[in-house]
Amino acid sequence: MARRYDSRTTIFSPEGRLYQVEYAMEAIAHAGTCLGILAKDGIILAAEKKNTNVLLDDENFFSDKIYKLYDDMVCSVAGITSDANVLTNELRLIAQRYFLQYGEPMPCEQLVSWLCNIKQAYTQYGGKRPFGVSILYAGWDKHYGFQLYQSDPSGNYGGWKATCIGNYSNAAISLLKQDYKEEISLQEAKALVVKILSKTLDTTKLSPEKLEIASLYREKNNTKMSILKHEEVKRLIEDQERVEKEEEAQKKREAEARPST
Amino acid sequence: MECILGIRFNDFILLAADTIDSRSIVVMKHDVDKFFPLSKNLLMAVCGESGDTTQFSEYIAKNVHLYKMKNDYELSPRASANFTRRMLADSLRSRERYNVNLLMAGYDEVEKKAELYYMDYLASMMELPYCAHGYGSYFVLGCLDAYYKPDMSVANGYELLKRCIAEISKRFSINLPTFSVKLIDKDGIHDQEPIHARQLVI
Numbered sequence: 001m002a003r004r005y006d007s008r009t010t011i012f013s014p015e016g017r018l019y020q021v022e023y024a025m026e027a028i029a030h031a032g033t034c035l036g037i038l039a040k041d042g043i044i045l046a047a048e049k050k051n052t053n054v055l056l057d058d059e060n061f062f063s064d065k066i067y068k069l070y071d072d073m074v075c076s077v078a079g080i081t082s083d084a085n086v087l088t089n090e091l092r093l094i095a096q097r098y099f100l101q102y103g104e105p106m107p108c109e110q111l112v113s114w115l116c117n118i119k120q121a122y123t124q125y126g127g128k129r130p131f132g133v134s135i136l137y138a139g140w141d142k143h144y145g146f147q148l149y150q151s152d153p154s155g156n157y158g159g160w161k162a163t164c165i166g167n168y169s170n171a172a173i174s175l176l177k178q179d180y181k182e183e184i185s186l187q188e189a190k191a192l193v194v195k196i197l198s199k200t201l202d203t204t205k206l207s208p209e210k211l212e213i214a215s216l217y218r219e220k221n222n223t224k225m226s227i228l229k230h231e232e233v234k235r236l237i238e239d240q241e242r243v244e245k246e247e248e249a250q251k252k253r254e255a256e257a258r259p260s261t
Numbered sequence: 262m263e264c265i266l267g268i269r270f271n272d273f274i275l276l277a278a279d280t281i282d283s284r285s286i287v288v289m290k291h292d293v294d295k296f297f298p299l300s301k302n303l304l305m306a307v308c309g310e311s312g313d314t315t316q317f318s319e320y321i322a323k324n325v326h327l328y329k330m331k332n333d334y335e336l337s338p339r340a341s342a343n344f345t346r347r348m349l350a351d352s353l354r355s356r357e358r359y360n361v362n363l364l365m366a367g368y369d370e371v372e373k374k375a376e377l378y379y380m381d382y383l384a385s386m387m388e389l390p391y392c393a394h395g396y397g398s399y400f401v402l403g404c405l406d407a408y409y410k411p412d413m414s415v416a417n418g419y420e421l422l423k424r425c426i427a428e429i430s431k432r433f434s435i436n437l438p439t440f441s442v443k444l445i446d447k448d449g450i451h452d453q454e455p456i457h458a459r460q461l462v463i
Contacts, residue, residue, distance in 0.1 A: 103339060107334075
């Protein structure tokens with residue numbers, strides 16, 4: 001039945017590229033930003049909410065962009081939301097099947113790897129298009145502790161200390177390269193996330209409605225995930241604005257102190 | 262008519278299994294090894310239908326090994342036991358079930374404890390301080406109830422095992438002349454001196 005579909009979606013170009021995969025990544029480059037930072041005592045995932053229409057009924061669901069996969073892992077997506085729903089559903093199934101078979105939670109990398117094998121299949125056979133989603137995974141397991149992974153439509157994945165997907169991700173990643181320090185704490189990571197997003201997003205001013213921040217941490221041998229409350233996000237944004245104002249004032253003072261030529 | 266026993270102490274486990282393979286009234290082989298190592302710190306003792314025992318044990322052992330090859334770390338004893346139980350449960354409601362009973366002993370290097378799992382052909386599983394399969398279990402469980410202590414040394418544990426096997430030799434009507442013994446601890450699987458019934462004071 002592959003005859004009925006355009007079988008050209010999964011073949012190489014003469015230059016050795018997979019165009020459909022690249023086009024999928026292009027779709028993601030226009031989607032809402034997701035940023036992830038690995039701290040020594042947890043992981044922060046931040047997502048830019050693109051659907052901030054006041055008419056949206058957003059009181060009764062958990063989150064727009066952040067999905068809980070199982071007790072020890074959450075993920076954030078950038079790209080086509082309906083594709084993301086299919087993949088997160090599959091991730092949850094995979095994790096529970098592992099738990100059914102082994103009686104213990106699935107290690108993070110195995111889950112990412114399993115899904116990426118599925119994503120890869122869509123780039124090689126079937127005549128179907130790849131998934132237009134990149135995913136940031138934040139999880140904990142007993143083998144390697146806290147881990148942050150990123151996967152893309154090609155089915156490639158990597159482990160990261162800090163990374164960004166979606167709109168303005170390149171700018172965010174270059175800022176992260178400068179500002180990320182090893183052994184950063186969870187609290188410092190929250191501030192760093194707000195700093196980076198305020199500098200890279202195109203909105204003139206960040207607000208708690210546009211930003212969703214989740215943190216993953218361990219408490220008493222359990223993994224916990226919490227979405228930061230409105231007030232805390234507001235406070236982080238205000239702290240960041242204050243720091244920026246001080247930096248500006250400092251620059252001004254330095255410019256005035258220099259003798260004019 | 263087979264018998265396998267396991268006793269879990271604080272930092273090690275002793276597993277013992279008889280060495281007889283019989284078909285009806287005839288003893289086919291006197292020196293059978295009923296143990297299957299799954300990894301450095303994980304050992305399985307299996308009894309039940311001839312053929313099923315080897316097939317099933319090798320299947321589990323190779324799957325445990327495959328996991329290690331794929332993932333660079335090993336399955337914990339608890340995960341291996343759960344996996345084995347899942348295989349037994351799936352086979353139970355399939356065309357033909359695996360007719361095997363087993364004891365799985367392992368030392369978990371992450372949690373730093375010894376674990377002993379009892380599983381039977383109906384896919385029931387329990388982590389126990391001591392357990393046994395076969396008719397011999399009727400004789401040794403009472404013995405272990407009375408004399409088991411979790412903090413025994415290896416020497417005392419071995420004596421306790423001898424006591425159990427003496428009980429079997431005295432009261433079980435089928436002759437099980439030798440039991441091979443293995444010790445599992447954080448350093449791996451170690452062979453112990455086999456226990457011969459005729460050398461025991463009964």
